[in-house]
Amino acid sequence: MTVKIDVLVVLGAGGDLTSRLLLPGLGQLLASGQADGLTLIGVGQDALSDDEWRERVTRSFESGAAEGAEPSRVAAQTAWLTADVTDAEGLRSVIAAVDGTPAFYFALPPAVAVAVVKTMAEIGVPEGTVLALEKPFGTDLASAQAFNALLARVVPENSVHRVDHFLGKSTVLNLIGLRFANRFFEQSWNRDAIERVDIVFDENLALEGRAGYYDHAGALVDMIQSHLLQVLALVAMEPPSTLDPDDLRGSIAQVLRAVRPQDDDPRRSSRRARYTPGTIGGRRLPSYADEKGVDPENGTETLAEMTVTVDNWRWAGVPFTLRSGKALADRRKEIVVTFREVPHLPEGLSGRVGPSRLRLVLGPDRIEFDVAMNGEDDPFQLDQVTLSAEFGAGRLGPYGEVLSGILSSDPTLSLRADVVEQCWRIVEPVLAVWRNGDVPLEEYPAGSAGPAAWSAVPPKA
Numbered sequence: 001m002t003v004k005i006d007v008l009v010v011l012g013a014g015g016d017l018t019s020r021l022l023l024p025g026l027g028q029l030l031a032s033g034q035a036d037g038l039t040l041i042g043v044g045q046d047a048l049s050d051d052e053w054r055e056r057v058t059r060s061f062e063s064g065a066a067e068g069a070e071p072s073r074v075a076a077q078t079a080w081l082t083a084d085v086t087d088a089e090g091l092r093s094v095i096a097a098v099d100g101t102p103a104f105y106f107a108l109p110p111a112v113a114v115a116v117v118k119t120m121a122e123i124g125v126p127e128g129t130v131l132a133l134e135k136p137f138g139t140d141l142a143s144a145q146a147f148n149a150l151l152a153r154v155v156p157e158n159s160v161h162r163v164d165h166f167l168g169k170s171t172v173l174n175l176i177g178l179r180f181a182n183r184f185f186e187q188s189w190n191r192d193a194i195e196r197v198d199i200v201f202d203e204n205l206a207l208e209g210r211a212g213y214y215d216h217a218g219a220l221v222d223m224i225q226s227h228l229l230q231v232l233a234l235v236a237m238e239p240p241s242t243l244d245p246d247d248l249r250g251s252i253a254q255v256l257r258a259v260r261p262q263d264d265d266p267r268r269s270s271r272r273a274r275y276t277p278g279t280i281g282g283r284r285l286p287s288y289a290d291e292k293g294v295d296p297e298n299g300t301e302t303l304a305e306m307t308v309t310v311d312n313w314r315w316a317g318v319p320f321t322l323r324s325g326k327a328l329a330d331r332r333k334e335i336v337v338t339f340r341e342v343p344h345l346p347e348g349l350s351g352r353v354g355p356s357r358l359r360l361v362l363g364p365d366r367i368e369f370d371v372a373m374n375g376e377d378d379p380f381q382l383d384q385v386t387l388s389a390e391f392g393a394g395r396l397g398p399y400g401e402v403l404s405g406i407l408s409s410d411p412t413l414s415l416r417a418d419v420v421e422q423c424w425r426i427v428e429p430v431l432a433v434w435r436n437g438d439v440p441l442e443e444y445p446a447g448s449a450g451p452a453a454w455s456a457v458p459p460k461a
């Protein structure tokens with residue numbers, strides 16, 4: 001059943017996520033005409049005036065280039081409530097201010113979010129309420145299961161939106177069209193034709209003042225447990241019959257259930273490292289261990305790599321390498337599908353040029369297909385050429401897409417309870433061997449390409 005959301009209540013609205021990502025996305029959505037009539041309420045512990053809050057909302061909408069009558073109306077009418085929403089009285093006062101069906105967006109520290117849901121379970125929420133939760137969703141499998149059970153006491157599963165903004169990225173969504181609307185890809189999308197898949201998200205951003213969160217999460221949990229496994233699921237899933245939430249999320253869950261560390265050996269299928277001093281684009285960075293708020297004893301990695309297999313008929317034996325890290329030289333964000341060499345090259349053609357590779361680049365969105373062709377000068381000598389196409393950035397940014405689903409109470413792009421649990425199940429064996437010290441914590445200078453000889457395919461030259 002689709003419920004129209006009348007009021008978006010942002011809990012923790014004074015924080016970084018709200019101003020930098022959520023409100024710019026909301027502004028875009030309002031400007032696109034897809035959330036007409038919405039009321040916005042900001043809630044936090046700071047005693048802000050309505051005018052101060054309206055000023056913040058206006059600035060954030062501007063940063064998302066959101067203009068037009070609806071963004072202006074919402075920014076002019078929005079209200080700020082000061083409350084501790086873990087407290088029953090505080091939460092009651094917020095619920096009392098809601099006129100219509102609310103979506104509560106938890107832009108709160110994770111432990112506070114759990115406390116608020118406990119309070120909701122005690123005092124109840126209005127009919128039709130939707131809850132939108134940010135990552136990290138739990139800190140391990142057991143805590144994610146407990147949180148899911150708690151949420152189920154408050155609202156039905158389809159009213160819980162576990163946000164993964166990667167599912168709002170246009171290239172990630174394009175995967176669905178590319179795979180299932182082109183017969184020639186889907187026919188060869190399997191172990192017979194594909195040798196390996198690499199999903200790489202290397203950032204040149206460093207810690208950026210987020211030690212409080214990141215030093216307890218690290219690259220594996222921050223990026224692989226959450227986002228990159230979702231990308232893997234879209235690359236590897238079976239074709240859903242429709243894109244409705246049950247079918248799409250069912251296909252995602254099914255494929256994730258088949259994922260495990262390569263050879264069931266978490267020690268040999270994972271690597272970790274952290275950055276030492278270096279320079280990126282003229283910016284001098286200290287070693288991670290010396291960043292403000294970091295406890296070097298935590299042994300947190302800033303670069304993680306994990307190779308998994310998908311143990312089913314389609315993918316048996318094909319390695320999927322997931323890698324993500326911070327403070328790296330190149331912003332390399334791509335899905336690389338490497339095809340097998342042809343079984344026989346006709347005699348008379350010379351110069352093998354390497355395998356065909358499909359690269360889906362995540363921002364600026366682009367698709368590249370490296371294929372072997374007859375050379376220009378000598379038609380019997382092979383050359384590798386790249387067929388490429390740029391995608392538009394998409395009508396909405398990732399948070400605009402995510403909010404569009406939440407405000408139309410369509411959970412298609414949000415993570416189902418069992419999917420989040422599967423993602424924890426997949427990374428837990430690796431976290432365990434890392435905790436035991438069975439995998440060395442390597443080092444790389446900030447601004448480098450990371451330790452040499454790791455397994456992900458090299459970037460395009």
Ligand SMILES: NC(=O)C1=CN([C@@H]2O[C@H](COP(=O)(O)OP(=O)(O)OC[C@H]3O[C@@H](n4cnc5c(N)ncnc54)[C@H](OP(=O)(O)O)[C@@H]3O)[C@@H](O)[C@H]2O)C=CC1
Nearest residue numbers: 012014015016017044045046084085107108110134135136
């Ligand atoms: N920032 C980012 O880039 C991303 C963040 N996330 C996730 O989003 C969530 C929020 O992150 P972020 O915005 O960075 O965190 P911040 O710490 O910047 O903001 C959290 C806000 O919650 C408020 N708050 C804390 N406790 C309460 C309470 N009991 N009642 C009401 N308000 C409260 C805080 O106010 P006060 O300080 O006054 O207590 C603060 O304004 C986290 O789960 C994070 O993991 C996910 C992806 C990216």
Ligand SMILES: O=C1O[C@H](COP(=O)(O)O)[C@@H](O)[C@H](O)[C@H]1O
Nearest residue numbers: 135165166203205222223227398
């Ligand atoms: O969730 C997160 O994602 C960002 C990367 O996503 P982007 O869309 O901003 O490129 C990452 O930097 C951050 O560490 C992580 O928490």
